[in-house]
Amino acid sequence: MKIIILGAGQVGSSAAESLVSEANDITVVDTDAARLADLQERLDLRTVTGNAVSPDILRAAGAEDADLLIAVTQSDQTNLCACRISRTLFNLPMRIARLRATDVMAYPELLNDDNFAVDYAISPEQVVTDYIVKLIEFPGSLQVLEFAGGLVSLVAVRAVEGGLLIGRPLKEIRKHLPKVDARIAAIYRKDSPVTPTADTVIKPDDEVFFLAATRDIRQVMSELRRTDKPVKRVMIAGGGNIGFRVAKALEARYQVKVIETNQARSEWLAEHLSESLVLRGDSTDEKLLEGENIDEMDVFLALTNDDENNIMSSLLAKRRGAGRVMALINRRSYVDLLQAGAIDVALSPALISIGTLLRRVRRGDVAAVHTCRRGAAEALELVAHGDRKSSQVVGRRIRDLPMIEGAHIACIVRRQSPGSGRQHGEPPPADSQVIIPRADTVIEADDHVIVFLVSKRLIPRVEKLFQVGPGYL
Amino acid sequence: MAGLLPVGNVLGRLMMVFSLAYVVPIAGSFLFHDGKAAEFAWAMLVTMGAGGLLFFATRRHYRELKVRDGFLLVTLSWLLMGAIAALPLNLIYSHLSFTDAFFETISAMTTTGASVLSGLDHAPQSVNLWRHLLQWLGGLGIIVLAVAILPLLGVGGMQLYRAEMPGPMKEAKLTARIADTAKALYLVYAGATLLCMVSLRVAGMSWFDAVCHAFSAVSLGGFSTRDANVAAFDSPAIETVLVVFMFFGAINFGTHYLAWRGRSIRTYLLDSEVRAILVVLVAGCLAMAAFLHSSGSYRDLSTSLRHGIFNTASVALGGGFASVDYTLWPVLAPLLLLFLSSFTASSGSTGSGIKMVRALILLKQGFRELHKLLHPQAAHQVKLGHAPVPNKVVLSVLAFLFLYLASVVGTAFILVATGMDLTHALGAALACINNLGPGLGTLGPAGNYGTLTDLQKWTCMFAMLLGRLEIMSVLVLFTRSFWRK
Numbered sequence: 001m002k003i004i005i006l007g008a009g010q011v012g013s014s015a016a017e018s019l020v021s022e023a024n025d026i027t028v029v030d031t032d033a034a035r036l037a038d039l040q041e042r043l044d045l046r047t048v049t050g051n052a053v054s055p056d057i058l059r060a061a062g063a064e065d066a067d068l069l070i071a072v073t074q075s076d077q078t079n080l081c082a083c084r085i086s087r088t089l090f091n092l093p094m095r096i097a098r099l100r101a102t103d104v105m106a107y108p109e110l111l112n113d114d115n116f117a118v119d120y121a122i123s124p125e126q127v128v129t130d131y132i133v134k135l136i137e138f139p140g141s142l143q144v145l146e147f148a149g150g151l152v153s154l155v156a157v158r159a160v161e162g163g164l165l166i167g168r169p170l171k172e173i174r175k176h177l178p179k180v181d182a183r184i185a186a187i188y189r190k191d192s193p194v195t196p197t198a199d200t201v202i203k204p205d206d207e208v209f210f211l212a213a214t215r216d217i218r219q220v221m222s223e224l225r226r227t228d229k230p231v232k233r234v235m236i237a238g239g240g241n242i243g244f245r246v247a248k249a250l251e252a253r254y255q256v257k258v259i260e261t262n263q264a265r266s267e268w269l270a271e272h273l274s275e276s277l278v279l280r281g282d283s284t285d286e287k288l289l290e291g292e293n294i295d296e297m298d299v300f301l302a303l304t305n306d307d308e309n310n311i312m313s314s315l316l317a318k319r320r321g322a323g324r325v326m327a328l329i330n331r332r333s334y335v336d337l338l339q340a341g342a343i344d345v346a347l348s349p350a351l352i353s354i355g356t357l358l359r360r361v362r363r364g365d366v367a368a369v370h371t372c373r374r375g376a377a378e379a380l381e382l383v384a385h386g387d388r389k390s391s392q393v394v395g396r397r398i399r400d401l402p403m404i405e406g407a408h409i410a411c412i413v414r415r416q417s418p419g420s421g422r423q424h425g426e427p428p429p430a431d432s433q434v435i436i437p438r439a440d441t442v443i444e445a446d447d448h449v450i451v452f453l454v455s456k457r458l459i460p461r462v463e464k465l466f467q468v469g470p471g472y473l
Numbered sequence: 474m475a476g477l478l479p480v481g482n483v484l485g486r487l488m489m490v491f492s493l494a495y496v497v498p499i500a501g502s503f504l505f506h507d508g509k510a511a512e513f514a515w516a517m518l519v520t521m522g523a524g525g526l527l528f529f530a531t532r533r534h535y536r537e538l539k540v541r542d543g544f545l546l547v548t549l550s551w552l553l554m555g556a557i558a559a560l561p562l563n564l565i566y567s568h569l570s571f572t573d574a575f576f577e578t579i580s581a582m583t584t585t586g587a588s589v590l591s592g593l594d595h596a597p598q599s600v601n602l603w604r605h606l607l608q609w610l611g612g613l614g615i616i617v618l619a620v621a622i623l624p625l626l627g628v629g630g631m632q633l634y635r636a637e638m639p640g641p642m643k644e645a646k647l648t649a650r651i652a653d654t655a656k657a658l659y660l661v662y663a664g665a666t667l668l669c670m671v672s673l674r675v676a677g678m679s680w681f682d683a684v685c686h687a688f689s690a691v692s693l694g695g696f697s698t699r700d701a702n703v704a705a706f707d708s709p710a711i712e713t714v715l716v717v718f719m720f721f722g723a724i725n726f727g728t729h730y731l732a733w734r735g736r737s738i739r740t741y742l743l744d745s746e747v748r749a750i751l752v753v754l755v756a757g758c759l760a761m762a763a764f765l766h767s768s769g770s771y772r773d774l775s776t777s778l779r780h781g782i783f784n785t786a787s788v789a790l791g792g793g794f795a796s797v798d799y800t801l802w803p804v805l806a807p808l809l810l811l812f813l814s815s816f817t818a819s820s821g822s823t824g825s826g827i828k829m830v831r832a833l834i835l836l837k838q839g840f841r842e843l844h845k846l847l848h849p850q851a852a853h854q855v856k857l858g859h860a861p862v863p864n865k866v867v868l869s870v871l872a873f874l875f876l877y878l879a880s881v882v883g884t885a886f887i888l889v890a891t892g893m894d895l896t897h898a899l900g901a902a903l904a905c906i907n908n909l910g911p912g913l914g915t916l917g918p919a920g921n922y923g924t925l926t927d928l929q930k931w932t933c934m935f936a937m938l939l940g941r942l943e944i945m946s947v948l949v950l951f952t953r954s955f956w957r958k
Contacts, residue, residue: 025649
């Protein structure tokens, strides 16, 4: 696939890094030659220095025969214009734009072919915000990923002494929760995967990934941890783009305090937030934290755009008695260093938002791609198409499918009423059935199948399995 | 030393792939019944066995190559491939010392074309085929070929490519992936070589001679199947074909690729390097012809033109074919030819020397300094075509030029110190570093390098390697910080 990425910032370079290994021809365009040189030094791709909305630059980047344009520069205007230009001049088949301003997304007609010609708009800030809000809704979770339009969730939790299932084999989960269907998708013990079987025993400190219908999540979590007390008070350090959105999303249900250094910005925050308390000050100032009762906070979120600041203020908050601390950390090596240490959850914005982007690049009908464990594992939601003749999966029992070492089917979402003329990319209706499959479960056409992979290297093989043969129209 | 193991692993794979090249002389040997197939088959087995052994012994140490591994790998693989390619020569010519055989193969692979062998006219065909094939492989580079066909080099491929490809600005890629770029370059190269073969056949060579000379013409090598070189054919048609394809070889293969993809000859005309080479070459050829005519070297104007044009083009582009012994011309002529040979080739081509792009940058930088004297406040940027040349490139070109001159002087000094006279030493130093081949005096096109002492031969080999890998890639191995952990 020939892909042009506009913008070599955080999002652009992590997209390039994720895509370059999968036999894609990638060209990155940016105005900053030094940043591009650095990227080209690390990755096997081509770079073009220049303005992303210049037709000449786009042509030099190969827009004439590219398959996909990913416009992720800092500026919404540039991204929108680049999509329009590449559609008009080069007839580029698929265009994805990053949009910071969410109000544009409220008017889908602006993005259609007659106007800005954006096939998919993504807002990394919004994706990160949703992700953080979910982590707060499920106290104790390390990662909450949604599939099938929110019907099914994949949750990562750290097992804690005192949870009901700790120290017992997995098959007992059925005894504890007779009405709930849940599947343990993966267990990581000291950073290496343990294949879950019926007799596997969960130990304290294991990182457990389980899949269940979203409404059952809380019950399953209580199996693995002592019931965490629900969150009441949240402190957010940094009222930038993400900090503001998170505060806005949380302030109706929780007591929210926002700390912001910049005078003008804090005034702006105070104007635009109705319930939250905006504090002007430095989040690494321990007097301020003490004065605002940091020890009473259930969650402390460090969301400034400075990695070091976020790390220091979370460490400080933890030391001063905050319940759970989460920090936004851009640099990947820091994320690996700090997760599960003094900081409860290290959030990598690039890894979180990349999934929404990557699913557009996948072959076949992929409804969702999520990265787990900082990129070590992946969860894919694929839609099975075709019939017994044209597809390698439809009409077959799971035990008859070709085995791929390290990949397994964790869940199937099946619509109750047979769908008629289902649109590509549309989530299944809310009344669909969530099936935790057994070896003799038969996959039907239009099923959403959620596959858990221990390595991203397996993705192409799984995709290939789900592709329909040439006989299917 | 443990740092060498991952490089050793890749070297092992390279050797195994390289051993496939022996198929050509073996096939040639069967075709012409020269009875040397056994020797080449032995060399093939040894190469494959040694490569396999190296590969298996170090397979546990394989990892992604780092920048410094790249330099080590490139220089080591040129040395190692040269050494194993010398094996069949040693087996066939029992009187040949290892130094001589190694000299022949290094000279071939660096496309220098200086030979220690004589009696080429009666040499086994497979030997000639092997020498010419080595020139062809060395022309665009063995590592670039490896990057094109071996997926194993992965991300490190770009570093390797840069360590081997000539030119000051190597960041520009033709395609998104380095393997595709290398493939595209080799496609153009192979296409041109095929065309050259057919043209030479039409111009009157036998198929065998056409194949051999096509290998050494497009790669700007200069080996011939005859002791008397191209003069043995005495055919203006053949000389014309050779000049055309040598000119092709001296142009950046990236430019060829773009021109071919865009189906447009304009690509060449827009390239400032191509234009400069064309101007220098035409002016040089005509000046040489006029000089020969006025100095009375040849009786009629058309002979002056013919020899003036062919030898000037051949030497200036770094090929090293000769249609007459031009060292017998008045002394200004061979000196001018050696001078032209040091810069008349594009970056990214099969030619060597300073490269036209560097000469242009230095010339423009010179004018920029003059301009600054008159307008101290002027903001002035060196430009090539319409693109500005960053100052750091100008600086690296200056550093390159210094190292180039130092290498020429150093090589000449060693040759003089070991007993050569100044004319021969200077000629040999330039001929080796520019990967030209024939030097001055007895080292000219009529003579050969067989008369040198062993030390002088090794000095020349080192100079050839310096010239082919553009000095920096080799010299970096001799810096202390390279070996420091």
